[in-house]
Amino acid sequence: xxxxxxxxxxxxxxxxxxxxxxxxxxxxxxxxxxxxxxxxxxxxxxxxxxxxxxxxxxxxxxxxxxxxxxxxxxxxxxxxxxxxxxxxxxxxxxxxxxxxxxxxxxxxxxxxxxxxxxxxxxxxxxxxxxxxxxxxxxxxxxxxxxxxxxxxxxxxxxxxxxxxxxxxxxxxxxxxxxxxxxxxxxxxxxxxxxxxxxxxxxxxxxxxxxxxxxxxxxxxxxxxxxxxxxxxxxxxxxxxxxxxxxxxxxxxxxxxxxxxxxxxxxxx
Amino acid sequence: xxxxxxxxxxxxxxxxxxxxxxxxxxxxxxxxxxxxxxxxxxxxxxxxxxxxxxxxxxxxxxxxxxxxxxxxxxxxxxxxxxxxxxxxxxxxxxxxxxxxxxxxxxxxxxxxxxxxxxxxxxxxxxxxxxxxxxxxxxxxxxxxxxxxxxxxxxxxxxxxxxxxxxxxxxxxxxxxxxxxxxxxxxxxxxxxxxxxxxxxxxxxxxxxxxxxxxxxxxxxxxxxxxxxxxxxxxxxxxxxxxxxxxxxxxxxxxxxxxxxxxxxxxxxxxxxxxxxxxxxxxxxxxxxxxxxxxxxxxxxx
Amino acid sequence: xxxxxxxxxxxxxxxxxxxxxxxxxxxxxxxxxxxxxxxxxxxxxxxxxxxxxxxxxxxxxxxxxxxxxxxxxxxxxxxxxxxxxxxxxxxxxxxxxxxxxxxxxxxxxxxxxxxxxxxxxxxxxxxxxxxxxxxxxxxxxxxxxxxxxxxxxxxxxxxxxxxxxxxxxxxxxxxxxxxxxxxxxxxxxxxxxxxxxxxxxxxxxxxxxxxxxxxxxxxxxxxxxxxxxxxxxxxxxxxxxxxxxxxxxxxxxxxxxxxxxxxxxxxxxxxxxxxxxxxxxxxxxxxxxxxxxxxxxxxxxxxxxxxxxxxxxxxxxxxxxxxxxxxxxxxxxxxxxxxxxxxxxxxxxxxxxxxxxxxxxxxxxxxxxxxxxxxxxxxxxxxxxxxxxxxxxxxxxxxxxxxxxxx
Numbered sequence: 001x002x003x004x005x006x007x008x009x010x011x012x013x014x015x016x017x018x019x020x021x022x023x024x025x026x027x028x029x030x031x032x033x034x035x036x037x038x039x040x041x042x043x044x045x046x047x048x049x050x051x052x053x054x055x056x057x058x059x060x061x062x063x064x065x066x067x068x069x070x071x072x073x074x075x076x077x078x079x080x081x082x083x084x085x086x087x088x089x090x091x092x093x094x095x096x097x098x099x100x101x102x103x104x105x106x107x108x109x110x111x112x113x114x115x116x117x118x119x120x121x122x123x124x125x126x127x128x129x130x131x132x133x134x135x136x137x138x139x140x141x142x143x144x145x146x147x148x149x150x151x152x153x154x155x156x157x158x159x160x161x162x163x164x165x166x167x168x169x170x171x172x173x174x175x176x177x178x179x180x181x182x183x184x185x186x187x188x189x190x191x192x193x194x195x196x197x198x199x200x201x202x203x204x205x206x207x208x209x210x211x212x213x214x215x216x217x218x219x220x221x222x223x224x225x226x227x228x229x230x231x232x233x234x235x236x237x238x239x240x241x242x243x244x245x246x247x248x249x250x251x252x253x254x255x256x257x258x259x260x261x262x263x264x265x266x267x268x
Numbered sequence: 269x270x271x272x273x274x275x276x277x278x279x280x281x282x283x284x285x286x287x288x289x290x291x292x293x294x295x296x297x298x299x300x301x302x303x304x305x306x307x308x309x310x311x312x313x314x315x316x317x318x319x320x321x322x323x324x325x326x327x328x329x330x331x332x333x334x335x336x337x338x339x340x341x342x343x344x345x346x347x348x349x350x351x352x353x354x355x356x357x358x359x360x361x362x363x364x365x366x367x368x369x370x371x372x373x374x375x376x377x378x379x380x381x382x383x384x385x386x387x388x389x390x391x392x393x394x395x396x397x398x399x400x401x402x403x404x405x406x407x408x409x410x411x412x413x414x415x416x417x418x419x420x421x422x423x424x425x426x427x428x429x430x431x432x433x434x435x436x437x438x439x440x441x442x443x444x445x446x447x448x449x450x451x452x453x454x455x456x457x458x459x460x461x462x463x464x465x466x467x468x469x470x471x472x473x474x475x476x477x478x479x480x481x482x483x484x485x486x487x488x489x490x491x492x493x494x495x496x497x498x499x500x501x502x503x504x505x506x507x508x509x510x511x512x513x514x515x516x517x518x519x520x521x522x523x524x525x526x527x528x529x530x531x532x533x534x535x536x537x538x539x540x541x542x543x544x545x546x547x548x549x550x551x552x553x554x555x556x557x558x559x560x561x562x563x564x565x566x567x568x569x
Numbered sequence: 570x571x572x573x574x575x576x577x578x579x580x581x582x583x584x585x586x587x588x589x590x591x592x593x594x595x596x597x598x599x600x601x602x603x604x605x606x607x608x609x610x611x612x613x614x615x616x617x618x619x620x621x622x623x624x625x626x627x628x629x630x631x632x633x634x635x636x637x638x639x640x641x642x643x644x645x646x647x648x649x650x651x652x653x654x655x656x657x658x659x660x661x662x663x664x665x666x667x668x669x670x671x672x673x674x675x676x677x678x679x680x681x682x683x684x685x686x687x688x689x690x691x692x693x694x695x696x697x698x699x700x701x702x703x704x705x706x707x708x709x710x711x712x713x714x715x716x717x718x719x720x721x722x723x724x725x726x727x728x729x730x731x732x733x734x735x736x737x738x739x740x741x742x743x744x745x746x747x748x749x750x751x752x753x754x755x756x757x758x759x760x761x762x763x764x765x766x767x768x769x770x771x772x773x774x775x776x777x778x779x780x781x782x783x784x785x786x787x788x789x790x791x792x793x794x795x796x797x798x799x800x801x802x803x804x805x806x807x808x809x810x811x812x813x814x815x816x817x818x819x820x821x822x823x824x825x826x827x828x829x830x831x832x833x834x835x836x837x838x839x840x841x842x843x844x845x846x847x848x849x850x851x852x853x854x855x856x857x858x859x860x861x862x863x864x865x866x867x868x869x870x871x872x873x874x875x876x877x878x879x880x881x882x883x884x885x886x887x888x889x890x891x892x893x894x895x896x897x898x899x900x901x902x903x904x905x906x907x908x909x910x911x912x913x914x915x916x917x918x919x920x921x922x923x924x925x926x927x928x929x930x931x932x933x934x935x936x937x938x939x940x941x942x943x944x945x946x947x948x949x950x951x952x953x954x955x956x957x958x959x960x961x962x963x964x965x966x967x968x969x970x971x972x973x974x975x976x
Contacts, residue, residue, distance in 0.1 A: 082457070105456050108457065108459035116454065120451050120457070122451060125447065134458060139440065181458075182457075359940040360943075375874070375935055375936075378647060378871065378874065379931075379935040379936040379939070382868075382871055383929050386932070390925045394922075542724065542728055543732070546721040546725050547725065549717065549718075553717065554718075557710060557714060
């Protein structure tokens with residue numbers, strides 16, 4: 001899988017993935033309708049305003065990239081959506097539910113899974129156990145077996161290392177494991193925090209190919225990235241964050257062509 | 269011959285110490301906190317076990333009293349453990365890491381320990397109470413005869429440790445516990461209710477301590493309120509020696525402390541087992557703070 | 570940046586005027602202490618009350634010294650009684666030996682000027698060395714682990730003294746003269762330790778009791794002076810560096826504060842203070858002139874922790890108040906326990922143990938305090954006239970505001 005993955009391979013792989021949750025009913029949001037809506041989100045770290053009113057929207061079936069420089073507030077946005085940070089004000093709704101009052105553990109049950117920044121895999125548990133823990137809430141044997149198969153097809157390297165401890169994997173492999181572990185919960189929506197951070201370029205290609213495949217399987221994705229080019233190439237739409245505010249947003253292809261973005265983020 | 273005898277006694281002693289040490293180690297794993305109250309839970313359950321065994325008929329129905337009393341004492345200890353966690357540790361969680369509140373769990377842990385010990389003093393008075401002799405007689409293994417109680421203790425401990433290993437490795441609870449001790453935030457992202465897992469860990473650790481305490485007292489010792497201090501210290505040393513946070517380490521540490529303590533009795537050393545235990549503790553902490561089996565990990569700041 | 574600058578020890582070219590003022594204060598304190606010493610038995614005729622007052626002062630010293638390590642440095646020692654014990658034994662031995670040199674008899678005030686400083690110097694030296702010995706290797710351990718080492722140290726001190734026994738009528742002098750190898754060296758050490766009287770306690774070389782040289786002059790005077798020292802320490806550059814270290818070790822190290830050096834120094838200062846306090850306690854008893862290992866068990870370490878935490882970790886005045894409060898409550902319990910009513914009640918209700926009850930209440934208060942107000946009653950603030958005035962003013966303002974809101 002070293003060569004860049006062909007688009008049709010990705011689509012084919014995605015078509016075979018099984019993503020329906022064993023018990024939770026499918027949210028009553030049609031493809032293309034808004035699934036996640038963030039309105040006027042404000043977050044402060046002890047007096048310092050990290051987010052000054054963010055509005056964003058992810059429609060069902062979309063891949064949306066949240067890009068920006070270091071410290072622009074990307075991870076803060078994602079962490080507040082994932083309920084790991086307290087929200088000062090603003091609303092976050094997912095499929096009609098208010099996320100702002102949920103605990104992080106309840107969020108998984110609602111259908112939102114996060115692959116956090118820095119991977120945060122369990123280093124002394126085996127790869128298989130890491131994956132199993134992703135299915136902690138539904139514990140459905142069939143669904144677990146199916147998703148482990150799917151993850152192994154997405155990331156063949158993980159399949160070879162099932163019995164190894166998570167801590168012995170390389171950074172790229174750990175990122176694959178983090179994404180696979182999030183998929184085990186059979187989420188409606190996947191939040192990815194800097195999946196390319198500190199990973200060899202070749203593996204970055206693989207990981208983003210997998211992200212496309214997951215999207216093709218019908219999972220909605222919000223990805224936070226510093227690697228603007230890779231992220232926008234894999235996305236439908238994008239938001240550009242600058243010092244806690246949305247500076248630009250729009251179609252991913254148009255953003256890639258935007259001279260301002262090319263100058264600021266693509267070294268063009 | 270005397271050495272062999274001491275070895276067997278030491279193994280039995282060590283097995284009980286290991287059962288108590290497991291509680292320290294498991295709680296440390298999930299909370300990164302030394303539960304100083306654990307030894308007092310051990311002492312409390314020794315009293316509860318004594319009352320239950322007497323109530324169930326004592327020597328008249330040794331099997332019913334022994335097994336029933338032990339199991340009920342384990343349940344009671346689990347409840348006490350969960351209560352301690354609820355009162356002294358849970359309110360402090362998620363409080364941030366400011367320097368003034370960093371030592372608060374230590375203070376509440378110490379406070380709980382002092383509270384329980386004095387509560388026992390008040391409720392049961394300081395006098396010694398003896399367990400009924402349920403396990404009498406001895407088995408002859410080849411040339412040497414071993415007390416039945418020692419055999420029962422060793423077998424029970426081995427069975428319990430195997431079951432515990434299975435719980436930790438195979439069950440969802442065990443996996444959640446290990447996930448929580450590796451990375452709390454990531455565990456929550458898996459949907460793990462960390463408060464519930466912590467509570468269950470306290471319950472499990474405390475019930476193991478109760479099992480250890482009933483076996484310990486059936487074998488030899490009278491019960492008194494400072495039992496926790498005496499035996500708890502040894503268990504604590506065992507947990508640190510094995511590498512706190514490591515379950516296998518706690519078992520190994522317990523056996524080592526038990527055997528070493530018995531062998532020490534053969535020498536002319538008169539200072540009891542506590543001074544050497546504390547010395548071992550300090551030396552281990554200074555030379556290899558992660559213990560024999562613990563992995564050396566840098567303290568996160 | 571301001572923090573970084575204050576961390577540097579400021580060059581000390583204090584004007585001579587300030588030095589002179591300090592000297593004058595010390596002199597006034599000494600004169601006052603002398604006056605109190607000479608008149609105390611007339612003002613407070615009950616000797617047990619006088620003893621209580623002096624014990625409270627000693628416990629204030631215990632609390633102040635523990636406050637250096639637990640409050641200011643943000644480390645956590647739970648074995649403070651170990652250092653107090655070392656100080657107590659050291660001064661008991663020194664003072665009773667000196668007392669013999671003076672031909673025994675009643676301790677005189679004039680002799681105390683030689684006996685007390687010498688004994689306290691030995692106490693401070695021994696406790697400080699022990700602090701260095703414990704602190705140097707263990708201060709790279711953090712939080713719980715350091716706590717355990719200190720606990721282990723205190724228990725070893727107590728158990729070693731308590732369990733040491735001599736097989737026959739052997740004297741330490743004889744054993745030391747026989748040293749010709751490692752084995753006999755250790756034997757001599759154990760004989761010497763056994764000479765401390767084991768569980769029964771140390772009562773001087775001929776079991777006549779430790780002479781009571783430390784009168785009100787010494788205890789009240791030293792407590793006051795050392796209290797001022799603790800106060801100045803907190804607000805010195807050294808104290809600020811220590812607090813910076815407590816807040817963020819890495820950041821403090823980055824601006825040039827050597828964490829290990831500061832931690833070890835604070836640990837040694839803390840144990841020196843504990844040693845002095847222990848030394849004074851050993852020399853003030855008139856009723857029970859022995860030093861017993863059981864007085865320095867875990868419970869007394871816990872009492873010291875209670876003193877510091879009740880008042881507020883890091884607050885000098887808070888620790889002092891805590892010391893006074895704990896001493897008086899312990900004494901109160903003892904008095905109540907001794908009354909006829911309680912004694913007769915105890916005959917019918919065997920379980921009634923007021924000391925256990927006290928410990929339960931303390932522990933419960935500590936837990937509640939940690940849950941509701943983790944910084945202690947005062948927090949790091951100090952109780953001074955200015956803060957009290959500030960509180961009163963704030964209260965008055967609140968009342969005024971309420972009064973304004975009403976109409």
